[in-house]
Amino acid sequence: MTTTTDTPTQTRQVVLAERPHGAPTPANFRIETVALPELAEGEVLVANTVMSVDPYMRGRMNDVKSYIPPFQIDQPLDGGAVGEVIASRNPHLPVGAHVTHGLGWREHAVLPAGSGRAVDVDAVPASAYLGPLGMPGLTAYVGLTAIAEMKEGETVFISGAAGAVGSYAGQIAKALGAGRVVGSAGSAAKVERLRELGFDAAFNYKDGPVRESLREAAPDGIDVYFDNVGGDHLEAAISAMGTFGRIAMCGAISQYNATEPAPGPRNLALAIGKCLTLRGFVVGQYSHLAGEFRERVVPWVADGTLRYDETFRDGLDAAPQAFLDLLEGANLGKMLVRL
Amino acid sequence: MTTTTDTPTQTRQVVLAERPHGAPTPANFRIETVALPELAEGEVLVANTVMSVDPYMRGRMNDVKSYIPPFQIDQPLDGGAVGEVIASRNPHLPVGAHVTHGLGWREHAVLPAGSGRAVDVDAVPASAYLGPLGMPGLTAYVGLTAIAEMKEGETVFISGAAGAVGSYAGQIAKALGAGRVVGSAGSAAKVERLRELGFDAAFNYKDGPVRESLREAAPDGIDVYFDNVGGDHLEAAISAMGTFGRIAMCGAISQYNATEPAPGPRNLALAIGKCLTLRGFVVGQYSHLAGEFRERVVPWVADGTLRYDETFRDGLDAAPQAFLDLLEGANLGKMLVRL
Numbered sequence: 247m248t249t250t251t252d253t254p255t256q257t258r259q260v261v262l263a264e265r266p267h268g269a270p271t272p273a274n275f276r277i278e279t280v281a282l283p284e285l286a287e288g289e290v291l292v293a294n295t296v297m298s299v300d301p302y303m304r305g306r307m308n309d310v311k312s313y314i315p316p317f318q319i320d321q322p323l324d325g326g327a328v329g330e331v332i333a334s335r336n337p338h339l340p341v342g343a344h345v346t347h348g349l350g351w352r353e354h355a356v357l358p359a360g361s362g363r364a365v366d367v368d369a370v371p372a373s374a375y376l377g378p379l380g381m382p383g384l385t386a387y388v389g390l391t392a393i394a395e396m397k398e399g400e401t402v403f404i405s406g407a408a409g410a411v412g413s414y415a416g417q418i419a420k421a422l423g424a425g426r427v428v429g430s431a432g433s434a435a436k437v438e439r440l441r442e443l444g445f446d447a448a449f450n451y452k453d454g455p456v457r458e459s460l461r462e463a464a465p466d467g468i469d470v471y472f473d474n475v476g477g478d479h480l481e482a483a484i485s486a487m488g489t490f491g492r493i494a495m496c497g498a499i500s501q502y503n504a505t506e507p508a509p510g511p512r513n514l515a516l517a518i519g520k521c522l523t524l525r526g527f528v529v530g531q532y533s534h535l536a537g538e539f540r541e542r543v544v545p546w547v548a549d550g551t552l553r554y555d556e557t558f559r560d561g562l563d564a565a566p567q568a569f570l571d572l573l574e575g576a577n578l579g580k581m582l583v584r585l
Numbered sequence: 586m587t588t589t590t591d592t593p594t595q596t597r598q599v600v601l602a603e604r605p606h607g608a609p610t611p612a613n614f615r616i617e618t619v620a621l622p623e624l625a626e627g628e629v630l631v632a633n634t635v636m637s638v639d640p641y642m643r644g645r646m647n648d649v650k651s652y653i654p655p656f657q658i659d660q661p662l663d664g665g666a667v668g669e670v671i672a673s674r675n676p677h678l679p680v681g682a683h684v685t686h687g688l689g690w691r692e693h694a695v696l697p698a699g700s701g702r703a704v705d706v707d708a709v710p711a712s713a714y715l716g717p718l719g720m721p722g723l724t725a726y727v728g729l730t731a732i733a734e735m736k737e738g739e740t741v742f743i744s745g746a747a748g749a750v751g752s753y754a755g756q757i758a759k760a761l762g763a764g765r766v767v768g769s770a771g772s773a774a775k776v777e778r779l780r781e782l783g784f785d786a787a788f789n790y791k792d793g794p795v796r797e798s799l800r801e802a803a804p805d806g807i808d809v810y811f812d813n814v815g816g817d818h819l820e821a822a823i824s825a826m827g828t829f830g831r832i833a834m835c836g837a838i839s840q841y842n843a844t845e846p847a848p849g850p851r852n853l854a855l856a857i858g859k860c861l862t863l864r865g866f867v868v869g870q871y872s873h874l875a876g877e878f879r880e881r882v883v884p885w886v887a888d889g890t891l892r893y894d895e896t897f898r899d900g901l902d903a904a905p906q907a908f909l910d911l912l913e914g915a916n917l918g919k920m921l922v923r924l
Contacts, residue, residue, distance in 0.1 A: 305858075313828070313858040476854055489652070489870075498854040510849025515815055515837040517865035519644075519652040524863040526856030531828075 253291065253333050256281050259322040259352035260565055266307050269503040269573070274307070275323075275566035285335045288359025290345070292329035294585045297350035298376040299569040300325060301409075301474075302528075304502040313528050323351040326381055328365065328372040329585075339364060346375040353562055353585055370547060377580040378414050378547050378554045379540070385529040386415035386472075387539045389494035390422065393527050394470045396492075398423035401464055403483055405429075406474030406499060407448065408436035410554075410580035415472045416445050417552045418543065424470075428463045430456065430479065432575045439578060443553055457482040467491075475500045481511040487522055495526040502573065555579025592630065592672050595620050598661040598691035599904050605646050608842040608912070613646070614662075614905035624674045627698025629684070631668035633924045636689035637715040638908040639664060640748075640813075641867075643841040652867050662690040665720055667704065667711040668924075678703060685714040692901055692924055709886060716919040717753050717886050717893045718879070724868040725754035725811075726878045728833035729761065732866050733809045735831075737762035740803055742822055744768075745813030745838060746787065747775035749893075749919040754811045755784050756891045757882065763809075767802045769795065769818065771914045778917060782892055796821040806830075814839045820850040826861055834865035841912065894918025 256279055263276040285291060303325055306317045317323055327350030331343045336359065339345055345362040349355035365375045377383060389411075390396045402419045406412040407429025419427045429440040429448045440448035447463035456478045460468075469491055471483035476498030483493060501508045517524065546552040557577040559568040565583045572581040595618055602615040624630060642664060645656045656662055666689030670682045675698065678684055684701040688694035704714045716722060728750075729735045741758045745751040746768025758766045768779040768787045779787035786802035795817045799807075808830055810822035815837030822832060840847045856863065885891040896916040898907040904922045911920040 313860075480853075481849075495854075495857050498857065501854055507851035508854075509851055510820075510853040512846035512848055514819075514849040514853075515834075515840055515847075517863065518834050518837065519867055520865065521652075521867060521870055522865050524853075524856065526859065526861050528858055528860060531860055 254282060254354055257352055257354035258562055260562065261322050262307060262317045262319055264319065265309060266304075266503075268505045270304070270307065270570055272566055272570070277563060282354060283356060285333060285356065286359070288336050290331045290336050290339045290357050290362065291333035292345060292347065292349075292355045292357055292362070293332050294327045294329035294350065294353055294355060295344075296328050296373050296376060297565065297583045297585060298326035298380075299565065299572050299581050299583065300382070301497055301499050301502060301572065303569065304573060313530065324348055325350040326376045327351075327355070327585075328367075328375050329355065344372060346380065351562075351565060373556055373580070373582050374547060374554065376582060377410055377556065378552055379544060381529055382410040382580060383414050383543055384532070384536055384539050385411050385496060386418050387543060388527065388529055388532040388535055389472050389496050390415060390419055390470070392532060392535060393494040393525050394472065394492045396422060396424060396470050399425040400469035401426040401428070401466065402470040402472065403428045403430075403460065403464060403468045403486070404472040404474070405451075405479040405483075406497070407431050407440050407445065408433075408555075408578055409474060409575075410577075411496060412472070412474050413440070413443060413555060413579055414552060416440065417443055418546070419470075419472075420444050421546055421551055426464065428460070428468070430459070430475075436578060439555065451479065455482075457485055460486050470494070472496060473498070477501060477508060481513055484511055484513050484516050484522065487516075487520055489520050491520060491522045493522065493524040495524055499573065557581050559583045561585065593621060593632075593693055596691055596693035597901055599901065600661050601646060601656045601658055603658065604648060605643075605842075607844045609643070609646065609909055611905055611909070616902060621693060622695060624672060624695060625698070627675050629670045629675050629678045629696050629701065630672035631684060631686065631688075631694045631696055631701070632671045633666045633668035633689065633692055633694060634683075635667050635712050635715060636904065636922050636924060637665035637719075638904065638911050638920050638922065639721070640836055640838045640841060640911065642908065643912060652869070663687055664689040665715045666690075666694070666924075667706070667714050668694065683711060685719065690901075690904060712895055712897075712919070712921050713886065713893065715921060716749055716895065717891055718883060720868055721749040721919065722753050722882055723871070723875055723878050724750050724835060725757050726882055727866065727868055727871040727874055728811050728835050729754060729758055729809070731871060731874060732833040732864050733811065733831040735761060735763060735809050738764040739808035740765040740767070740805065741809040741811065742767045742769075742799065742803060742807045742825070743811040743813070744790075744818040744822075745836070746770050746779050746784065747772075747894075747917055748813060748914075749916075750835060751811070751813050752779070752782060752894060752918055753891060755779065756782055757885070758809075758811075759783050760885055760890055765803065767799070767807070769798070769814075775917060778894065790818065794821075796824055799825050809833070811835060812837070816840060816847060820852055823850055823852050823855055823861065826855075826859055828859050830859060830861045832861065832863040834863055838912070896920050898922045900924065
């Protein structure tokens with residue numbers, strides 16, 4: 247085994263203290279110190295440098311069967327992170343290598359054999375592997391291509407467009423030849439930022455009914471809707487869609503803290519006459535598109551075609567609040583925690 | 586021009602007297618006698634022998650823009666019909682030919698040049714061209730194949746399964762190799778009939794919550810849902826679906842008489858994690874599949890693989906009530922009016 251001189255024997259991690267009911271609170275989380283195990287063959291010890299908080303994590307805090315198992319009480323949370331290998335029993339991930347992996351929410355992580363992917367943090371910052379080059383980037387790409395089957399010249403509407411997935415989706419749509427890209431966000435500053443990022447139109451959904459704002463922003467209707475929000479946005483998009491419109495159902499952040507099931511769109515039956523397709527997806531089912539994604543999107547990140555905003559918080563102790571703030575829309579682009 | 590000896594100079598037709606508010610009533614309709622015009626070049630005069638009433642006609646009675654223009658007040662309704670040519674200025678449709686066309690709700694119709702399709706009423710009864718070999722048959726076929734992309738071995742759930750489209754869809758699903766076909770209907774007699782038609786399981790949706798009945802009928806979940814009903818059925822289907830399940834949204838008869846928008850399925854966000862596809866369709870957009878449909882389905886009708894129930898009413902005066910009864914589910918299979 248190769249190690250650095252001062253290999254830690256314990257680490258700090260965030261555990262789920264109790265399941266949130268409605269909006270999560272700091273009391274739902276607890277930070278604890280635990281011993282680090284000896285490395286087994288093939289394992290590496292990573293000092294995390296940056297971790298991701300993502301909206302989908304809210305769903306995992308409920309005790310419901312879903313596409314991904316729920317977080318367990320008194321167990322550490324997990325999620326995307328990048329770190330540096332500080333002890334290794336894996337020749338493919340030597341000490342000093344930077345790896346992206348799924349054991350965030352802790353300062354150090356022991357990666358099981360076969361997990362983790364080495365990344366080049368000289369070419370782009372480590373955090374980019376949690377954003378445009380990571381799960382959120384692939385989500386945006388898959389949603390537009392495999393799910394919504396966006397074609398050149400089409401009008402694309404994206405909700406939550408100042409968030410990570412939404413802001414990438416808007417720029418990727420433009421890069422793929424969309425005719426018009428419209429975004430919604432929750433503040434004037436975010437709307438201004440969307441225009442800077444190349445959105446053809448953008449509106450603050452808090453300024454009035456989404457249906458009216460969307461009609462102004464896309465007077466000829468929309469062909470594709472990339473839904474990160476659900477609720478009123480989804481209903482407005484169904485109304486605005488033309489024949490054979492397609493909706494990529496990626497997220498429903500407006501409902502994540504709901505304690506009662508939210509009513510679905512009252513106009514869903516319009517999907518019949520308009521021949522609409524609503525297709526839900528989770529990016530984990532589309533990892534076979536990761537190669538194609540990297541081939542197309544890495545150059546856009548490298549040459550600045552795809553710009554990515556980041557909102558940083560510092561230190562593991564700030565992670566729970568970073569997550570709570572994310573659900574309230576306090577972030578511009580990707581919400582991240584430096585460790 | 587060739588004619589029979591006693592070519593009528595006038596006919597009776599059903600006009601929309603006023604738009605229904607909620608459930609239609611007989612007062613919404615009026616029967617009137619009108620003069621028949623002289624035939625222009627290419628036109629034929631048809632004595633209708635049987636006409637169709639279909640659930641989609643309810644939508645056309647509202648003054649809303651949709652995939653098909655609304656019926657107009659004081660103008661005749663229209664819809665599928667079969668009749669015999671009794672005067673012709675079209676050499677392709679001579680006197681004595683039987684034609685299927687879109688000018689039902691009247692005893693005689695003048696078909697514009699280029700419209701109408703000659704059918705063989707010796708091989709199958711005229712009414713079959715309004716049912717399994719007509720628009721409802723094509724709807725069932727398209728919904729299962731092009732829309733829901735049903736695969737062999739899958740479990741298929743069909744609502745409104747004792748109606749025309751539903752009963753054909755169930756039998757076509759079996760013929761296409763579905764592993765299990767489950768139907769719902771609104772009476773014990775209909776449920777019994779579904780079992781006779783080869784449905785593997787069937788339930789009366791009035792006996793209890795659809796969700797529970799469906800769970801019993803399809804304990805391992807469903808892969809495909811053919812939705813003729815909307816409402817509770819759609820919500821139950823979303824709950825019962827496995828990953829990558831598909832919903833063909835064909836109709837929403839439970840909502841057709843609603844005066845307020847009905848809430849959509851409260852569990853629609855499940856479509857994200859389960860990677861579901863909900864796809865609406867109207868058969869008029871899929872007429873390019875009519876050839877393939879006839880090639881596959883005509884033999885099933887001829888050899889009795891696809892059996893079709895018919896509920897007949899007699900005479901044009903009975904047509905409005907036939908339509909009202911259809912919306913209440915009084916029909917087994919296709920609701921038709923003999924003229």
